[in-house]
Amino acid sequence: MHKVTIWVDFENQVSVDDMSNKANIKLTIEGDSKKIDIVSQLDLKSGxxxxxxxxxxxxxxxxxxxxxxxxxxxxxxxxxxxxxxI
Structure with a gap:
């Protein structure tokens, strides 16, 4: 099993400090034409x-x-x- 931590940074938008820890952003990860992982609220500060x-x-x-x-x-x-x- 392998692990990677995914971080999202907003270059020209609201800073992470202006948002709550859990942003209402849906993260979908797909591989080999199938959905592998879906997160309904992305934790911006912890990744x-x-x-x-x-x-x-x-x-x-x-x-x-x-x-x-x-x-x-x-x-x-x-x-x-x-x-x-982004």
Whole structure:
């Protein structure tokens, strides 16, 4: 089992300090054409620890009323943290 911590940072939007610890952002992680993990409220200050069985390409989606973000990432050996800047 492998682990990566996913962090979300808002470059030109509200700072994390202005938001509650649990933002109403839905995080979806997909791999091999199936949904692997869904989080209904993302903890912005602690990040999200994701466990996965195999290295490879995963699609991460972040959705809220103000946000619609989707990007592919390669999870490889040595990747401990993934920071997404929106």
């Amino acid at each position: 999200y620890e994701f466990e996965f069985d195999y290295y490879g390409e995963f699609c991460l989606s972040l959705e809220s009323e103000e946000l619609n973000y989707k990007e592919n990432f390669v999870f490889a050996d040595g990747l401990d943290d993934l920071e997404i800047v």
